Each structure stands twice: as C-alpha cells, then as structure tokens.
Amino acid sequence: MAQVLEFKLPDLGEGLTEAEIVRWLVEVGDVVAIDQPVVEVETAKAMVEVPCPYGGVVTARFGEEGSELPVGAPLLTVAVGATEAPASPAPSAAPGSSASGASSAGAPAAEESAAGSESGSGNVLVGYGTGAPAARRRRIRPERVGTPAAPAPAPAPVVEPEPEPVAVPAVAGEVNGQQGPVAVVSPLVRRLARQHEIDLRRLTGSGPDGLILRADVDSAIRRAEEAARAQTRTAPDGPAVAEAPTAGAAAPAAAERIPLRGVRGAVADKLSRSRSEIPDATCWVDADATELMAARAAMNAASGPSGGPKVSVLALLARICTAALARYPELNSTVDTAAREIVRLPGVHLGFAAQTERGLVVPVVRDAHTRNAESIGAEIARLTELARTGKLSPAQLTGGTFTLNNYGVFGVDGSTPIINHPEAAMLGVGRIMPKPWVHNGELAVRQVVQLSLTFDHRVCDGGTAGGFLRYVADCVEQPAVLLRTL
Known part of the structure; x- marks a missing residue:
C-alpha cells in the first residue's frame, strides 16, 4: 500500500x-x-x-x-x-x-x-x-x-x-485576532501580515486559485502607510493641510521598498556586524606596477599560444599576499570576542571579491599558501565561473582568512572597504593606469596602482599593517623581491 x-x-x-x-x-x-x-x-x-x-x-x-x-x-x-x-x-x-x-x-x-x-x-x-x-x-x-466503480461513494x-x-490550502485559525479560512501557504507571508496588522481575510490573492502571495501583503502594507500619511497631514484643530488633488493631477509617487533578503540581505548583515564589532583602520600606498606587468607578460609569452591558461594580475597579487602573510601572520587571524583572544590561523584561505548579477560574493581559494601563481589563477577562474552561474556552494563561500578586493575593475583608484567578518584584514587594489612617475631620478610614464589595507586594529598596530603593505608594494614594484621567499 x-x-x-x-x-x-x-x-x-x-x-x-x-x-x-x-x-x-x-x-x-x-x-x-x-x-x-x-x-x-x-x-x-x-x-x-x-x-x-x-x-x-x-x-x-x-x-x-x-x-x-x-x-x-x-x-x-x-x-x-x-x-x-x-x-x-x-x-x-x-x-x-x-x-x-x-x-x-x-x-x-x-x-x-x-x-x-x-x-x-x-x-x-x-x-x-x-x-x-x-x-x-x-x-x-x-x-x-477492471472492477467498475461502485455506486456508493x-x-x-x-x-x-x-x-x-x-x-492552495485554506489555512484555518486565528488571523490578526479573527477566526476564518485564509488562502495562504507561506508562513513568512502570515508573519509579515501579523507584524503590520494586515487582515489577510480582507485581501484578494493574485496567485493561483486566489492564493495570497507576499506581493499582495506588500501592496496592502503600502496602502496602509499611505493612508496613515494622509491622516498625519491633517492639522489637529483645522482642515487638512493638503487638499485632494484636482482632476488630471498626478498622484504623488510612493517610495519603492526593496526587501533585504537573499544575497543582499546576507551582505547587509555581515557588513553591519563587521562595522559594529571590528575597530578597523586603513592605510594605502601608490606603487609602480610596470615591472609586475612586464613579468606577467613574460610568463604568459613563455607558456606559448597553447601552453596552458594565462596568469592573471589577480593571481600574481594573490601569490604576493600569501608571501606577505607568511611574514606578518598577525593579519591572518581572527578575534574571539567572548574569550578575548586573538586566534592566529595556520593556513591561508584566500577570499576574493566577485561581483555577480546576484550581488557581491566572496569565493575562497582553499590552502592558497600551498599554491603557486598558476594554481591560484586556475582556482580563481574556476570559482569565478561558478559565481557567475550561481552554482557556488555555501562551503565555497565561507571559511576565508584574508580577502583580496580588486575594485579597480570598476574604474576606481582607491577605496576603504569593510573587512569581511570575522577576518582581520583586506587588501584593496585600484585600477592600474599610466601616470607620471619619478623613475631612476627622471619623470616618466609608468603603470601605477593604489594599494590599500584595511585591518582590525585589535590584532596589530600600524607598524605591522604598514610593514605588510610596504612588502606587497615592493613585490609589485620589483617582482624579484618575491623570489627571496619562494
């Protein structure tokens, strides 16, 4: 059966x-x-x-x-x-x-x-x-x-x-203090109606078979707010301040309300928590990236037309970050606020900010400290493609220990990003563009980038943060410096 x-x-x-x-x-x-x-x-x-x-x-x-x-x-x-x-x-x-x-x-x-x-x-x-x-x-x-239906029911x-x-069930029970059936399925819709004192029995659902959807409740909330605002425009001891609009006059536009949910809601919660819990500070420096760009071009030329994937600038910067974190492990840590302890993490799980149609996400390259630039670049490319198609798993979006934020792709030079809670630091990279620069004692046009480090002031002081950022800038300006740590 x-x-x-x-x-x-x-x-x-x-x-x-x-x-x-x-x-x-x-x-x-x-x-x-x-x-x-x-x-x-x-x-x-x-x-x-x-x-x-x-x-x-x-x-x-x-x-x-x-x-x-x-x-x-x-x-x-x-x-x-x-x-x-x-x-x-x-x-x-x-x-x-x-x-x-x-x-x-x-x-x-x-x-x-x-x-x-x-x-x-x-x-x-x-x-x-x-x-x-x-x-x-x-x-x-x-x-x-093969048996014909019996005449009895x-x-x-x-x-x-x-x-x-x-x-579309008829959910019976008490709704806003009244008894009666209501064509509504989602418990979130009922909760939203209770919070705003909307009587679901008075609504006509726009869903199949009269099902009351969230959009129906949102519309009822807007109508109630507009009615409340109209009442507040009435003076206590006199006539209404605003007369009814004349025929043909356009009605005032209502403000659009967009629910904070999904990715946008998660980002809002995490950034609000980061700003409220982490005493962050930011330092920045301009760096000459001409040699880094030349080194990248040489790497990709050596691989040949079919010698494998190209090494990206982001991959090189990620490899520089892992080398810098080995020298300054204070920035690869988190703070246990309940125990009042700084927890230094043994490995680097490098997050990188990726903008998608669904919003900002931060995929994580696991064990980045064990990878070379080519391996990091391949993993970044794989995770970026998954992010664009919305197929990243929750495990691929969590567990990061340090974040690299390349906001230069938006055509801006600098930023003061909010730390990705519960991490302790984030390196921001602006656009790389030709600028006048003093090189070997002479004015020249060089490829210049602004680097910024936002860090949790509880895990270190400005000297450590400045040393980290200066090491990153030195590797950008002279990639041979990185060879000493490989």
Whole structure:
C-alpha cells in the first residue's frame, strides 16, 4: 500500500535559516527517483538544487516560485510505492479533509509495496537525514483493476495522524485576532501580515486559485502607510493641510521598498556586524606596477599560444599576499570576542571579491599558501565561473582568512572597504593606469596602482599593517623581491 511521505526543506548549511524558491523542477503528478533534484532554491549564499530522498509520485508542492520558506517547512509530498502518476492533480483541500488522494489509480496491488521507503536514499544534506520516513503518513485505498466503480461513494482515506494541505490550502485559525479560512501557504507571508496588522481575510490573492502571495501583503502594507500619511497631514484643530488633488493631477509617487533578503540581505548583515564589532583602520600606498606587468607578460609569452591558461594580475597579487602573510601572520587571524583572544590561523584561505548579477560574493581559494601563481589563477577562474552561474556552494563561500578586493575593475583608484567578518584584514587594489612617475631620478610614464589595507586594529598596530603593505608594494614594484621567499 502506498505511503505519502513529507519532504521538508533541509538545512543547507552554514547557519542558513530560509531559502527562496527559484524554480520547481517537478510538477504534481510527476514520478521522481530517489535523489532526483526537485526544486532550485536560492539561499543567502548560493543557488542550490535540492534532491528528494524518496522515490514515487509527487502529490503536492508547497510554496510558489519567488516565495521564501524557512528550514524545516514542508517542501513537497511523495506517494512512495505508487508507480504511475495520478489521473489528475490533487485539488485544494480545506482543513479536516484529506489533503491528497494521490495514488496510482490502476497500480497493481503487488506494486504498492513501500519497500525502500523506510530507509530513504541514505544521502543527506547538512542537517537532515533520510533514515526514517516523515511522521505524517496516509494510507491510500487503490481502485481494483477492471472492477467498475461502485455506486456508493468510496470510503475516505485513513489519515494518520493529521493531513497536510495541498496546492492552495485554506489555512484555518486565528488571523490578526479573527477566526476564518485564509488562502495562504507561506508562513513568512502570515508573519509579515501579523507584524503590520494586515487582515489577510480582507485581501484578494493574485496567485493561483486566489492564493495570497507576499506581493499582495506588500501592496496592502503600502496602502496602509499611505493612508496613515494622509491622516498625519491633517492639522489637529483645522482642515487638512493638503487638499485632494484636482482632476488630471498626478498622484504623488510612493517610495519603492526593496526587501533585504537573499544575497543582499546576507551582505547587509555581515557588513553591519563587521562595522559594529571590528575597530578597523586603513592605510594605502601608490606603487609602480610596470615591472609586475612586464613579468606577467613574460610568463604568459613563455607558456606559448597553447601552453596552458594565462596568469592573471589577480593571481600574481594573490601569490604576493600569501608571501606577505607568511611574514606578518598577525593579519591572518581572527578575534574571539567572548574569550578575548586573538586566534592566529595556520593556513591561508584566500577570499576574493566577485561581483555577480546576484550581488557581491566572496569565493575562497582553499590552502592558497600551498599554491603557486598558476594554481591560484586556475582556482580563481574556476570559482569565478561558478559565481557567475550561481552554482557556488555555501562551503565555497565561507571559511576565508584574508580577502583580496580588486575594485579597480570598476574604474576606481582607491577605496576603504569593510573587512569581511570575522577576518582581520583586506587588501584593496585600484585600477592600474599610466601616470607620471619619478623613475631612476627622471619623470616618466609608468603603470601605477593604489594599494590599500584595511585591518582590525585589535590584532596589530600600524607598524605591522604598514610593514605588510610596504612588502606587497615592493613585490609589485620589483617582482624579484618575491623570489627571496619562494
């Protein structure tokens, strides 16, 4: 007999508490295999395809594309043991009724064994396992093959212990102090409505079958704020300050409100924490990068037209950073504020800032201190491509110990970047451009770059930070200096 198992949104790692549904990869009624990706979600870290640990027929999906679900919320239900798709998608069900009657209508009884459902796939994402089925199950009474339908109504399926809503459920219960059914799925939508005292019973949903979406609640919030502002324009003891607009007059434009969520929200949280916890300071220096550019050109020419990938300027600067951190390990550390201790880290995991369509991300080159410039460059290129396609995993975006920020690609010379918490320092690199420069006692046009170091003043003083930055600048101006540390 088929069992309907519930698959909940798993913990995707790194303390993430919610995810936004970007794209469903399956429809209600589709047959899925164990570990088949069923939905693509976006977290604050990356885009992730979530595999389903059960094999069977999809009987319900929870959440529309574009909505956010908290970790642990129902994602979909699967009828395990059913070998065919249901005759039609499951209808919406009110509380107290069966949420899904999905089972293969003509599946033979011999094929309705739930073998394998007790153990799941055995594969796990962080924070959830498939060793046991979901707590809620349903027993589906199949129709007999070749037997005409009985005139009496079919018995209701046995639900153990409580049915889950399917499609657009009517969620009953108290809403803003009032009882009644509301066509809303997302708990985030209900929470947003409670926070702003929006009565969901008075809203007309714009989603399928009248489903109330977050956009509907946001519109109601804006209308309420506009009404409140209109009331405040009324004088206490007199008529309204502003008269109603005349016919044909343009209505005042409302300010646009953009939710801080996803990558933008994660960046906002991390930068705010960095600014509030880290007493940072910045020093900078101009450096003549002419010799570095010449050395890079010689390296790439030596490799020949098909001798391998080219070495980038960012890769050379990354290699210079690892050499500088070996000399000044104070900057490859973090601060344990609770224990009031500086924690010096044994290896360099070098992060580099990458701007993508989803926002600013910082992929991490693991064990950069063990790599040469060519190896670092290849890893940077690989991670950059993953960042552009939104396929970086949370593990590839965390664990950095020092960050390299090449903001020169935006055509600017300098910046005072915010440290990537909980790291202790960040090296910023401006654009490399021809400028007048005194070289060998004469004025010449040279390739000049501004380097800036933002550092946590708790881990070191200005002398250490200045020594680090000066060493980096010396390697940029005279790449042969770096040979002494190789």
